[in-house]
Amino acid sequence: MNSHTRPVATAKKLGLLAAVTVCVLSLAQCSGDSSDRGRTPSREHREPPSATAPPPGLEREITAYTAAFDEDSGYRRPSRTDRKTVAAGVGLLLDGRRDEAERRLSDVDFAIRTVTDEATGRRYAEIADRAESGSAPRGWGRVYVDLDSPVRWSAQVPHPVADRHTERLGAQLLSRAPGGVLIVAGAHRKAGRGDQADVAHRRDSVFHAVCDELVRRGLPGVQLHGMAEDSAPDHDVVASTGRGREAVTEGRALADDLKRRGYDVCRAWARSCPLAGRTNVQGRAATARDVPFLHVEFGPRLREDRDHAGEAVAALADVTRTWRRG
Structure with missing residues (x-):
């Protein structure tokens, strides 16, 4: 090769290299466009804001527990002795007799441990079934008890994941x-x-036995539900006192608070509302003992959007403030 042809060959090689580089970059961009650009994610993969990882602490603890729940996850109906034993263990813990509570609960393979909410530093006793991690979980639920304040009220979640x-x-x-x-x-x-696992309508569950123990102690409660958008299309929330009227004052306060925050509430003690919880067995047990009980159905945006959920929780927290003074 003479001195005149060498620069030409070099230039051709450089040109070929540049062309390959451009092609590779273009392919990478095209690959990104084909997977993301102009495509709407399917419903199965479009996650609402609150479906991202929750903050560390109690919320993460509980959502990790419920993450595996589905219609095929299994449930074993507890015996009367099972139900009474768990409820008695919860009662002993509320009385400050933790050692006795642990011994009683161990009879049905339940255990107590202390968990800390990293966001607030508050401590909670977690009463949990040791069989949860086995191949055939019984599905009897968990109880969390505030260890840093006198216990004055309860929150109940009968349909996790399903609602x-x-x-x-x-x-x-x-x-x-x-x-x-x-x-x-x-x-x-x-x-x-x-309907064995539908604990809001069954008295033969650990869930009901624990709620009944709390009612026996006079603790007011709020039960949290989730309704479909078309269940009450004109309302964001349905608030009810179940079959009783012991919590009408608290119900009005909750509805007024939510209204101020921009949400429409159907007030079941004052008018006909869907999903008013009249057949809810925990509500009936509370009414039988003249204990305040609220049954609250939240529409999708108040559950699936973290900002709206925060407004709902703030309004509920205001209600518990009344109960804490009682």
């Missing part, structure tokens, strides 16, 4: 408002045979 994100509302409420007990059902409401 989407109600477990998060419960966790956020317990973290935000001192003096609470949170009861979370241990299975999807359709996990058992027939």
Whole structure:
């Protein structure tokens, strides 16, 4: 090769290299465009804001527990002795007799441990089923008890996952408002045979036994539910006192607070509302003992959007403030 052809060959090589580089970059851009640009994610993959990882602490603890719940996750109906033993263990813990509570609960393979909400530093006793991690979980649920304040009220989540994100509302409420007990059902409401796992309508569950123990102690409660958008299309929330009227004052306060925050509430004690919880067995037990009980159905945006959920929790926390003074 002479001195005149060498620069030409070099130039051709450089030109070929540049062309390859441009092509590779173009392919990378095209690959990104084909997977993302102009495509709307499917409903299964479009996550609402609150579906991102929750903040560390109690909410993360509870959502990790409920993450595996589905209609096929299984449920075993507890015996009367099982139910009474768990409720008695919760009662002993509320009386400050933790050692006795642990011994009693161990009879049905439940245990107590202390968890700390990293966001607030508050401590909670977690009463949990040791069988949860086994191949056939019983689905009997968990109980969380505030260890840093006198217990004055309860929050109840009977349909975690099935009523989407109600477990998060419960966790956020317990973290935000001192003096609470949170009861979370241990299975999807359709996990058992027939309606066995639908604890809001069954008296033969650990969930009901614990709620009944709290009612026996006079603790008012709020039960958190989630309704579909078309269940009450003109309302964001349905608030009810169940079959009784012991919590009408608290119900009005909750509805007024939510209205000020921009939400429309159907007030079941004053008018006909869907999903008013008249057949709810925990509400009936509370009414039988003249204990205040609120049954609250939240529409999708108040559960699936973290900002709206925060407004709902703030309004609920205001209600518990009244109960804490009682």
